[in-house]
Amino acid sequence: MQLVGILQIKSYEKIKEFLHDEHVGRLSSIDINGFPQIIPMNFVFLNDVIYMHSHVRGEKLDNISRNNKVGFEADRELEFLPSYFEDPHNASLADTLYISVVVKGTGIFVTNRDEKTLALNGLMEKYQPEGKYDPIESEMKVLDAVSIIKVVPNTIHGKYKIGQHLKPKDRMELAKNILKKNSPSSRQTLKIMGFEETADGLRMIDEPIW
Known part of the structure; x- marks a missing residue:
């Protein structure tokens, strides 16, 4: 059975819902020696782009400055399926139910203060939905102390395996x-x-x- 089409997430709304719910994604950039560097990051998917905040210096920032082609991934393991569900002896039957989204796109450093404010407030709303903070405003000095990385997707592919096959x-x-x-x-x-x-x-x- 060809599973590729069956496992593909075809609903963009489902992809957005998944990215809204996940708290950790992984940003991939290319280092100075041509190797991929993968770093776990907090993120928010807002207005069809991914925003992440970072210290103003670091290897990933240097990487994106040299080569702005980046990857981003988020996944969730739903359930490990032990092999004995199907056979008491055949270990090759072990499997996993999961959801994942992979993005290929362009990494951009946000410099506009209004957009940086939008991104930081979006992150706060996602990770601290109970509130109890004053919203960030564009004139605050904190905007100068952080970098905002924006990933503009060229492609977004989602996969899910929940027994539909x-x-x-x-x-x-x-x-x-x-x-x-x-x-x-x-x-x-x-x-x-x-x-x-x-x-x-x-x-x-x-x-x-x-």
């Missing part, structure tokens, strides 16, 4: 095994897969097509 009977069996395993993430995973736990057992209430 399985036949209904096999998907139900997988859901039962996940519930039985009872990992800390199992019930949230089942919800994402479209299942509901009822008094009579698991029931599929949604067919998530992204």
Whole structure:
């Protein structure tokens, strides 16, 4: 079975929703020796671009100054599926349910104070949604103490694997095994897969097509 098309996230809204929810992404730039440098970063996806804040000096800034072609990735492991779900002996059957988004684009240093303010307030709203702070304003000196990296996407590709590649009977069996395993993430995973736990057992209430 060709899984590439089945696993592709086709909904841009789903990609935006995922990037809104994830707290850590990875920025890739090319270092002075031509090797990729990958760094975990806080980020916000706002107005169809990715914003990150940084110290005003650092290797990633030097990299982007030399070569502004960058990559960005965010992912979430939903559930590890042990091999014994399918066979008590065959280790090759272990698998993972996941969501991921990969961006290829252009890295830009934001210099406009209004845009820097927009980005920093966007980060605060994402990471501190309860508020309890004064919004950042464009005349504040803090804007001079940070760099804002903007990634303008050339391409955005998302993938998800939540059992949509399985036949209904096999998907139900997988859901039962996940519930039985009872990992800390199992019930949230089942919800994402479209299942509901009822008094009579698991029931599929949604067919998530992204």
